[in-house]
Amino acid sequence: MNNHKTKLLPEQQEELLRVLEVRFEKNRQRHKGIEWNKVRAKIMTSPDNIWSLNEMERTEGEPDVTGYDKKTDEYIFCDCSAESPKGRRSLCYDHEALEKRKENKPADSALNRAAEMGIEILNEQQYKEFQKLGKFDSKTSSWIETPSDIRKLGGALFCDFRYDTVFVYHNGAESYYAARGFRGALRV
Numbered sequence: 001m002n003n004h005k006t007k008l009l010p011e012q013q014e015e016l017l018r019v020l021e022v023r024f025e026k027n028r029q030r031h032k033g034i035e036w037n038k039v040r041a042k043i044m045t046s047p048d049n050i051w052s053l054n055e056m057e058r059t060e061g062e063p064d065v066t067g068y069d070k071k072t073d074e075y076i077f078c079d080c081s082a083e084s085p086k087g088r089r090s091l092c093y094d095h096e097a098l099e100k101r102k103e104n105k106p107a108d109s110a111l112n113r114a115a116e117m118g119i120e121i122l123n124e125q126q127y128k129e130f131q132k133l134g135k136f137d138s139k140t141s142s143w144i145e146t147p148s149d150i151r152k153l154g155g156a157l158f159c160d161f162r163y164d165t166v167f168v169y170h171n172g173a174e175s176y177y178a179a180r181g182f183r184g185a186l187r188v
Helices: 010-026 036-043 047-058 095-100 110-117 124-133 148-152
Strands: 063-069 074-079 141-144 155-162 165-172 180-182 184-187
Touching (some): 010 047, 047 063, 047 110, 047 184, 063 184, 095 110, 110 180, 124 155, 148 155
Parallel strands (some): 141 180
Antiparallel strands (some): 074 184, 141 155, 155 165
16 A cells, blocks of 8 residues: 555545545445445544545546455445546556566556555455446446456456447457546455
């Protein structure tokens, strides 16, 4: 995780919490049975949580609560923007791919950005579960966590949602496209 996070000012924290609460109330189908006051209390236990959620919001991910893990007593936030977050597109998959690319390098990689933000990139199962909450990535695609055996061979996986179906594809890890970003999750 990122060790150079900065704290938000109190007024920035309150504005972020207002935005998150409005989104939470507007999209109750994503988190049935979960109460905002409990989520807010959990968020406030860690400046890192607030900073990471702000980074998700700043990069247009529109984070919202998508679940609760009873075993760990954690609420799960996920990027719920209709399309892959605009502030996280045109990235190759990981640092190795970024270093390997000699010409026309993207600004960064999806895994680097996720680590900097203090969030985790979704895996295939999480992405498929996430798609049950709505229709996301109908015009864009999102990198997902790639199994090491595929990555060792130079590939990386991404998903999108077309024809009422989640599709999983592969590409060279060093590739990047204006319509491909990544979705992240944060446990609070």
